[in-house]
Amino acid sequence: MLLVCLNACRSENVNNADTQDNQNRTEISFLEATAKSGINFKHEPTRTEAKLLPEIMGSGLAIADFNRDGAPDVIFVSSGATGIKDRAENAKNRLYINNGKGNFTDQTAKWNLTSTGYGQGVAVGDINGDGWIDVFLTDYHGDNRLLKNTGEKFEDITARSGIKPDGEWATSAGFFDLENDGDLDLYVVRYVVYSKEIQQKAFRNKLLIYPTPISYKPVSDKLWQNDGRGNFTDISEKAGLTKSPSKGLALGIGDIDLDGDQDIYVANDTEANQLWINDGKGNLKDIAQLSGSAYSETGREEGSMGVDFSDFDGNGLLDITVTNYQDETTNIFAQKEPLLFYEMSDSVGVGATSRRSLKFGIDFFDADNDGDEDLLVANGHIEDNIEQNSDSVTFAQNDTLYENLGNGKFSDISKSAGSALQEKRVSRGLVTADLDGDGDLDYITSNNGEPAQIAVNETAEKGNFAVFWLEGEKANRSAIGTRLVAKIGDKTIQRQIMGAQSYLSVSDLRVHFGLGQHEKIDELTIYWAGSEPQTLKDIQAGKFYYIREGRELMPFIPGEKQIAN
């Protein structure tokens, strides 16, 4: 009798909590579409009883149009087994080519996508200006690979590129134009000095658990300068990076101070995050602490995993979001004045539910085409036995979707935003892109030891859109770092093409504008990275546009035909 009462009371409490969350109703809806997408990637981490640190990190993925047909393709990084260079078949990286309708074909072998070492992250960008998007893969063993896209396949050009393996654990990476000279340089985030021989066992209540990086020494990041022909030189010391080793996992690159060059934010695990401000000549200075973007509001170092930028509150300044450990919030560092940030996760409505999850990938994106950016977070714990130590925290977790209410606040709509968000996974990498060419943004997650998830946006009532695929002439060909400012009615929206964000991943380089009910963009100013701005007027909604720097708009249909190089 007593037991019955106890269970009933428990159910009542759980239901109360659910009811509270379900009050946050939304029109936004994402549906599970993995099975019909043609993507059957499963991440292989080779988790062992020793619970080695790399095994729990998961891996990233990248969206890019590798064959110039206007449709976003996807590369998934798998991991393999630590200490083994050649991967088993089930642990290979995968390339899926999109037909523009969200139907993917595995073309890993055809494109000769290599898989070596214990895979972590991926970066994409056109390093030699030939119009084909190249690829950089990071490795736990530090044997990172640069792959040149020939238009038909990838060639491993690491050895002749000047990028040398040094055995240090690399995580996220991103291409960007450091000195605005028109070519893409490369930033590589690195984690800790680690090998399984020095693994420090960690316990929670006598239970062996996956460790955190606390016992290991940090490693400084690497900055590789491109000579424009795909030859890279290590300029980490000159740029000021070697004096500040840290335990980096994620990377956001964008023009934080709007001075026309690219700045870098590095999310570090259990250490202060870094905000490297670029002086335009390639010299970087970390101002995270003084700017208020290094720590939690209470001055604590957090277990930071992912990062993204957006002007979420529409004040014209880019804000920074950072994912963190369970019980910590997803930071919202709001830039209230130039380079002055305030951590506002709780007061903008992200704090409470973000504490319930251990968060990795993150992406600001306009889910309902209303002109403001919503926030999607990929979640999953690092302790695969956490259920033995908690009745309320789980290893696999639901991803979280926050709707931007347009007034500087967010609402957690995860429970009512469709089937894709209802299943628990051990999510890590996250990207967004319009996979099926229907004018709204979909998303993909890479999940530790599990199949990837493809979620399509089926929001019924959504706004109009316009999508821009930019290619530079004087600016770097991938237009990374280019800023777009759109005037739509009485609203001004800005977006940047970021060379890196999320966790170990890169989202679509194409720029997606939600226009709400507007039928056109009245005026679009493109601030090409390191080049002259270009203004276009009266751009019709509902289309995909290709723009080569300085030239006119060219509408295209994703997947229909190859855009001339």
Next chain:
Amino acid sequence: MSETFRVNHLLIKYFFVLTCFLLFVSCQSDAKQDVSLLAADKQALAELTRINQILATGQPFAPADFESLKKIYEKYPDDSKVRNVYQSALVKREDWVSIENFINRIPAAEQTRADQLNLGKVYLKLGRFQELIDLMKPLAETAKTDTDFNALLGFGYFYSGQNDEAAKYFDNVWETIVSEKRVDEITTRGMIYFRQNNFPKAIETFKKSLEINPQNSAATNILSRIYAIENNPEKAEEFRRKTAEIHQKGEESEAKAMQRVSLYYDLQNAWKDKKYSEVIILANRILPEADEKNKPALYQYIAESYKALGNTEEAAAALKELEKLKK
């Protein structure tokens, strides 16, 4: 995080101490219900005592022990001893949602002041500030001089971005906060001044908190930011450096503690496997940085291991050290 991991919030340490204290008091008081049933169940009583001992001494609390306690709790949910040990176990497991459910199962009219405070702290931990405010506001309005209610309400308003309201409730009990040296409350008050751009008062308040705890990185971090805003780069750099040093020190001590825990488990396993030479090596490795309270047990391990290996001379030497410690 792992067993050595730092507290995740300013208040967790305080919360945990409070709960242990409650456990200690409650376990010695008369249980209201199920007492006779539990008293008759010798096996359950013995198990409860064993688990209480683990929790009260701060030892790691294994999942198997929790499962065992859970069975007792399901059998005797109304026994106050069982309830208190169970609540303490949930705190030990940092299972905030379960603590909330546990307290909410107690009818509101029967909830004690401690229950209300603990529930408020759970809401604070979970970031559910409106619920914290809703719970604490009537309590603080009724007991205007109650430092705990007012401070918790102040935290609720602070984290939900309502600075003026937060200031009001901290200021209601400010004298007690200062006299009791409540560093978290003082630091948060400083943060409110910072948010309100009242930098002179913020500096004054942070300095007060640093007098109590010089390792308070929340205070040094914001002091650094204030001096940067005020164009005082030397002071900004001084406090930036201090913040980094405090964090560095914290990380080092966490790493060491983590290593110690691992060595303790290796030692216990070696003892279980009768690998006595290994026990001696491990105990001697742990000893230099072991807590004073753990040293006698380590010497005991050494003495017993030497005895098992037939080395009576070394065993006696270890016992001599043990005696010295006891004195």
